[in-house]
Amino acid sequence: MTWVGVMWGVAHVRRGGLWLLDLVLPPRCPGCGAIVGTLNSFCPPCWTSLDFLGHSGCESCGIPLEAIDHGTCAGCLARPPRIARTRAAVAYGDIAGSLAIRLKYGRKIALAKAMARYMLPLVGELPADALLVPVPLNRRRIAVRGFNQSLLIAREIGRKRGVRVAPRIIRRIRPTPPLKGMSFTERQKTVAGAFALAAKADIAGRTIVLVDDVLTTGSTAEACAQTLLRGGAARVELLCWSRVVRNPIFVR
Template identity: 55%
Template sequence: MLPSFIRGAARHVLDFVLPARCSACGVIVGEAHSFCADCWTEVAFLGIGGCSTCGLPLQATEADSCAVCLARPPRIARTRAAVAYDEVSRGLAIRLKYGRKVAIAKTMARFMAPLVEQGGERLLVPVPLHRSRLWWRGFNQSALVATELSRRIGIPAAPMVLSRQRRTPPLKGMSASQRRRAVSGAFRVREPAAVRGKTIILVDDVLTTGSTAEACARALKRAGAERVELISWARVVKPSLLMR
């Protein structure tokens, strides 16, 4: 491991040699891992507002938690996403998934980092892929993001503690109960000692219905995790909620 000032210097040399490019459209920009002015206006940043539990925008009548979380507290105690899922954020997620672009993971981590809370013993755990898919693709995109996030915020990342035991079908188009059944028992904690008593922060690239993350949280809690949170790059949000 090189001393950090040498690594920092090496990074500056690279920054000097290669001009920074917009993470979405590729035009040259002034700052690395950022967006150009045009793309910046396209991205819907979600921030830390909204329901204190699920992070979705609140209705005018709701104070701290949304009615859904109050009625039935979810297994994941805190969910946050950097941006809404749209053309731009989807583009980044796809390029990360199929291109192993570490620069993309760095961009995502940059905007996810301010949304992660500190305190107590915490561990970043990426949502795992099944080994057949891992073999096919060669890497887990969420693990790349977890590694970059760990570098930024200093919370250790543990990409191996959770595993996907079986392949799960695409959840798109399924009802809530069908989704639950499809992912039930799909995840297993390989090293319970690594999660026991800790706050686990699940790391995902795109959050859609949350069924997969819920199944991960269930396995982690069973293995002794004290609390489970979730941070993702993009999240599917109903356009009507974004308008408020």
Template identity: 45%
Template sequence: MPGHPSCRLCQHPLAPEGNLDDGLCVACREAAPVHDGMSAATIYGDASRDVVLALKHAGRFALAGPMGRLMAMRLEASGAVLPPDPLVVPVPLHRTRLWSRGYNQSVLLARGLAKARGWSVAPDALRRVRRTRALGGLDRSERLEMLAGAIVVPHALSVAGRDIVLVDDVVTSGATTDACVRALKDAGADRVVVSCYARVRSPWRAGALRD
């Protein structure tokens, strides 16, 4: 992220006093993430939160284009190794949440990013088959347990052998994106790179302002 030292694998902002020798946060030193790279357009803060909430809950659909273009720029600048034509896949909502909200903000961002790069979008490549309670207030292990088996690939042939750009609006603990990456790779996807609009600082990642 511009102006902020961040982990080269998970993009979590690193504490200024952290050891930057290897460019990794404590968690990624202990266990490498399941994805093959991550980029974030910005850190989640007052300004970015307002933008995210305007898109997510206020129906400000016009924001998705500029947000997606910024995500595409950051993805390119991240150095992630991608083929000319990866498949762009949004993080899914459960159908009840989709019905109540009326749209999936990650689909809108995926379309904005894909349009900026001339890539294809597969809005239904992932499906959330079990509704989970709100994940706020849970730590990473609790989130992972809650999400186990909740996200699947309904048609494996749609992603088998493909390189994927997985799109989400905000990455907090990374549990949701991890569940998506595992489902995609179990279905035969090759490389999966995560692109999010905002990355949340989380103090419970020791030694870094972690997710």
């Protein structure tokens, strides 16, 4: 048998194995667990309950806009953010939040692929030397959790788009308490000085796309962006699975 024949046989067996696996373990909705037709896709009820944000928001921060004549929100016009472009796949809600919580605390790491699938269309045009950089966790949290959920998502996006993932470019040099319940000013003070570039970080002139699971006020991402820009990055963007959009005041 020729080498081509052997490879065809291996591929045939593999396809058969995948078919059998799908028969025994059919794909399920990431939101509710119902059987669906395609891997990492949502069932109709979960799909309709998600608020997909897409590209329709502010050209800079991505927050949904209502009845204005230009593409930039008043906040970004008054104070241009360090992060040049922010995009999130969905608005934070019951199902979107459930995926993030189950990924982080339930160790359902396969959910990272589902999140990445819907984040992927929001990746803009990037230069060849662009880097995907997951928002870092402190070592203690990684030791307890066993992984950085943002890194899992970034790796899937990088694999699909052919963009290099650089998880060690920026690191969290001191632990910070959970930011939930803090005001914007308190969050800023908490994350100030919490990040630093790696000793040999090669980011001069590069576009950096930060990857995270949930965006609330954006204080952590802004602190990361400040560190990256000071280190020579030409542009910093932010890509998230979900974001809070019903905050009374969205502050970067």
